[in-house]
Amino acid sequence: MSVILDATSSGFFSKPSLKSRNTIFTLGQRGAVLSPSELEGPILVPHTVQRGDSRYPYETLFRSQHYALLDNGCREFLFLCDFFMAAGNSALDLFNSIMGKTLSMFLKSMSTYVSDCYDSIAVFLCIHIILRFRAITAKRNIPALDKYWDAVLELLWPRFELILEMNIHSIRNTDPQRLGVLDTRPHYITRRYAEFSSAIVSINQTFPNERTNALLGQLQVEVENFVLKMAAEFPSRRDQLIFLINNYDMMLGVLMERAADDSKEVEGFQQLLLARTQLHVLGKPVNSL
Helix, strand or coil: CCECCCCCCCCCCCCCCCCCCCCCCCCCCHHHHHCHHHHCCCCCCHHHHHCCCCCECHHHHHHHHHHHHHHHHHHHHHHHHHHCCCCHHHHHHHHHHHHHHHHHHHHHHHHHHHCCCCCHHHHHHHHHHHHHHHHHHHHCCCCCCHHHHHHHHHHHHHHHHHHHHHHHHHHHCCCHHHCCCCCCCCCHHHHHHHHHHHHHHHHHCCCCCHHHHHHHHHHHHHHHHHHHHHHCCCCCHHHHHHHHHHHHHHHHHHHHHHCCCCCHHHHHHHHHHHHHHHHHHHCCCHHHC
16 A cells, blocks of 8 residues: 655655645645544455555555454454453453454554654544544443553654644744745745644644644744744835735635634734734834734
8 A cells, every 4th residue: 555645754844745745734635534434434455455556645544454453342342241251351351362462563563654754644633533433432331442542642642743843943943045035925835834734723623632732823923933034035015014914814714714713823813914904004114013
């Protein structure tokens, strides 16, 4: 199976390969993996997929593998309870003696992949797949996979946070003068940020995580500062304002497609756009705000 992923792409300023350019920072149709119809849909059969030309992002393969684990794990646990008339810790010990090596293999494989993965959307989707699968096993009253779900999340959360922190640092430390010739149109960096932020915000809405919100807030602050630094490169105050208005308007438009209207990101850029638009109408300089 092929994975549409650029494992070496580590920030907004990197240049992803052509095959992954549209998937590293944008959600597109990838979020469908969390829909009820796909979340519990048929698993992918490796030898069947290999005979075709289909290509799948990592989270699709992850979903298939873990849904198969969920389904078989629940069946195995119920069988052990019925056949051996076991319950509580005895049932869990039986389950672990049978499935323990399989679960360890899954964790080892994931650890290898995640340690070199820079596709934060894939990692975040995998986190939310596990959160939903954990809810399913809890609803079925099957505790056998609880520790495994926790172990997977302990692998995924730190990696996701690390990638976000890397993006924050990449924005903070960038010199606009090294980005080539600027014009007043929306910059590709701000578009990349808007698509990425809207993707994370929309995924995060079902199982909100405050740490994620905090990191997105830091990223937004750095992007706002970065846009101001780029605007300062224009000698004309009029061009500075037009650049700011165009970038704020673009980011707001992208965010409003996926994020709630009352999200912090949307409200923040609405205020910035309104303030700069009023300055432009009044003909005042940027630094008068």
